[in-house]
Amino acid sequence: MSQDEIDLANPRWYLATRLRDVILRRWSAEVQAIGVHGSMAHGDDTETSDVNLVVVTYRQGAGPRAALRRVDGILVDLSVASGEEGLRRSRELTSRWPLEADRYLTTRDLFDPRGWFGTQRDAHLAKLAETRPGEFSSLARRNWCVASAAHARAVRLAEWYETDAALVLIAEARLHAAMVAGLLTRTYFRNRADAVKRTGLAAADMTELGATLKAQAEELTARGRPVDGPLGALFES
Known part of the structure; x- marks a missing residue:
């Protein structure tokens, strides 16, 4: 320049x-x-x-x-x-x-x-x-696991009326779910706010986010990267 x-x-x-x-x-x-x-x-x-x-x-x-x-x-x-x-x-x-x-x-x-x-x-x-699609799917699964765990903890905290802590975790779950979407579509974002906005997750509540994570798990399974499996699967790509 x-x-x-x-x-x-x-x-x-x-x-x-x-x-x-x-x-x-x-x-x-x-x-x-x-x-x-x-x-x-x-x-x-x-x-x-x-x-x-x-x-x-x-x-x-x-x-x-x-x-x-x-x-x-x-x-x-x-x-x-x-x-x-x-x-x-x-x-x-x-x-x-x-x-x-x-x-x-x-x-x-x-x-x-x-x-x-x-x-x-x-x-x-x-x-x-x-880079082959499978590598993006494997990386997406890592983000899905983080998002799913954060979502589950947020639900439990909300049940205990720990609202502030639940909001922190739901924000984390939204971000990692957005990165799952980005990896599965090879889409990159400007920043974290851009990621959740462009994927439609910025205002997703716990129920909507849960549905998104379920759909992502199904897509990952269809791509040969199931989010759950037997012990031996832990050592596979």
Whole structure:
């Protein structure tokens, strides 16, 4: 991204460029790329948005330390990784893929003379292209198990009139059920709020969520990844 493309009247972009300049002055020999992800990368950041800054170094442990704190009233989430580590992560699929893919595929560079972020995006797309449906289903089943357990505990707590604790667990169940949906359809989300909103689970009550989990369990079984089975099944993929 050229300096002309940055809206310096936007306080978040102004802060991001200041952070970039400080990092390049202090660690110029260690840093190979700097970028932003999240709402700023998508171009729809607001006054409540964070600055999600990622610094890519030439070697592990170099450059600034990761940090999370406010700067001039704006929350800054600074992550740091070596180029090798960043590419390794982009070639891995985990049960959190629906919440992680966006940063691999939508990062806007503030400094990237060798096109590292493009290399990361291509590496992740190549991994997706070679991944079989069964791997996504296995990851979805992991999220289903978390969602199902949280839902069951929320139901029990509600029966005991432990409403506040039940609400925390139902939120966890909604999120993991949303990630099941994302993995089964190869859909990634901007963040947790986006995940539950786009899957229609943001306002799901315990009964609706229970029905969703039942339907997901049936789909996983149909895909060869049943959510329950004999002891020996625990050691299968």
